[in-house]
Amino acid sequence: MQERHVDVAIIGAGSAGLGAYHAACAHTNSIVLIEGGPYGTTCARVGCMPSKLLIAAADAAHHARDAGAFGIHLDGHIRIEGREVMARVQRERDHFVAGVIDSVEEIDAAQHLCGHAIFEDHNTLLIDDHTRVHANRIVIATGSSPDFPDVLKAAGERLVTNNDLFYWDDLPESVAVFGPGVVGLELGQALSRLGVRVRMFGIGGAVGPISDPNIRDYADQQFNKEFYLDPEAQTRNVGLVDDRVNITFVERNSGHEITESFDYLLAATGRPPNLEGLEIDRADLRMDEGVPVFDRYTLQCQRRDGTPASIFIAGDANAELPLLHEASDEGRIAGDNAGRYPNIRAGRRRSMLTVVFTDPQIAAVGQTWADIEKRPCDSYAIGEVNFEYQGRARVMRQNHGLLRVYGEQGSGRFLGAEMFGPQAEHLGHLLAWCHQQHMTVAQMLEMPFYHPCVEEGLRTALRDLNACLKQGPAMAQHCMETGPGS
Incomplete structure (x- = not known):
């Protein structure tokens, strides 16, 4: 096994990890950037950019349908070619991913490693079975991944997340969306406007990130003019029958229990941080609900005894604000402090x-x-x-x-x-x-x-x-x- 000794090791080459790398480079060139999956960032591959491409297509269809209200009448029926829609989404998505890959390839080959990292101790990482990295400081920037409750697993191969949707070759006839959060609302409405039959189910009454009850109620009513949304759904059963997803639920308006069949079940029920496979318990970090305790202005973690650690955590991995601009800011702050350690500084946080x-x-x-x-x-x-x-x-x-x-x-x-x-x-x-x-x-x-x-x-x-x-x-x-x- 190869042995490497560096000042700073960064786990993850996404938005936060790349930000941390460039910030740390201002202080040292003894750095290694570790990535266990494909380069390209969540935003470019399966998040911000492909979702906006799908939404742009949906908006075009919506405006075409609404043109008659302005006295502009389109001849014949609005025809949506699902294969063409998805082909453009993937083509443009690949353009954005290529840009990120180009930026990674500009990094000195000696400064990045491919493989899955796990902690051996507070300052040591094992990269698969080929490299042991001894790092004076470590930045955790492992991002997040979709997750869903066990009850949805009954949908089998017809259960998809946003990580899968953008690889579809065509648009399906119907999709049941579980989770009216940011991802569920954006993708659910877009699919509906592209002619897909959509029903959306939530629990607890939430509609996106809205906390103001007046606005939440208004949004709930408005969305229901386009597609079925029940933020407090009573779902009785999820099953796979003849390669289709059958969902039994209490219909919101009638109160009757009904069963409907869908091509897919889209789980948009959250993206927890990617920490489980890190063997993070070996890192001697103080934890709170599965996430290291950290200072949001320095991104520095704490040891179990409450003393400052030489480990920093940034981006979706710390489960604070899963937003790209926040991940970039946090990566920059964490990388800067890892580079200048122990002379760390509080970074300025922007308004939410x-x-x-x-x-x-x-x-x-x-x-x-x-x-x-x-x-x-x-x-x-x-x-x-x-x-x-x-x-x-x-x-x-x-x-x-x-x-x-x-x-x-x-x-x-x-x-x-x-x-x-x-x-x-x-x-x-x-x-x-x-x-x-x-x-x-x-x-x-x-x-x-x-x-x-x-x-x-x-x-x-x-x-x-x-x-x-x-x-x-x-x-x-x-x-x-x-x-x-x-």
């Missing part, structure tokens, strides 16, 4: 920003309702706008949605927001920038707003919030200064 690319889109910024409701009830206020009445949204026939913004009484500071509405990906960015700058609602209202645009809806919500904070005048009804949706 989550976007779900459904239609309408979902966004959450800063403190969500789940955070706000823990505060004393007299310490905050809420402003909102319903996009059904917003001018530009109505022009585009995208006038569905609700935005709620939260502010702090006394200081007037903007605390956060949740949204289900048009162009939430863009409004979410504006709000996140303001939140990170610790702006007050009054300062946000001093920013320019063009007419007519969806951002005027944001201004309406901020004006409502400012009035509730007693920092500005009451909302003017039917203001004519800037037109509809002001």
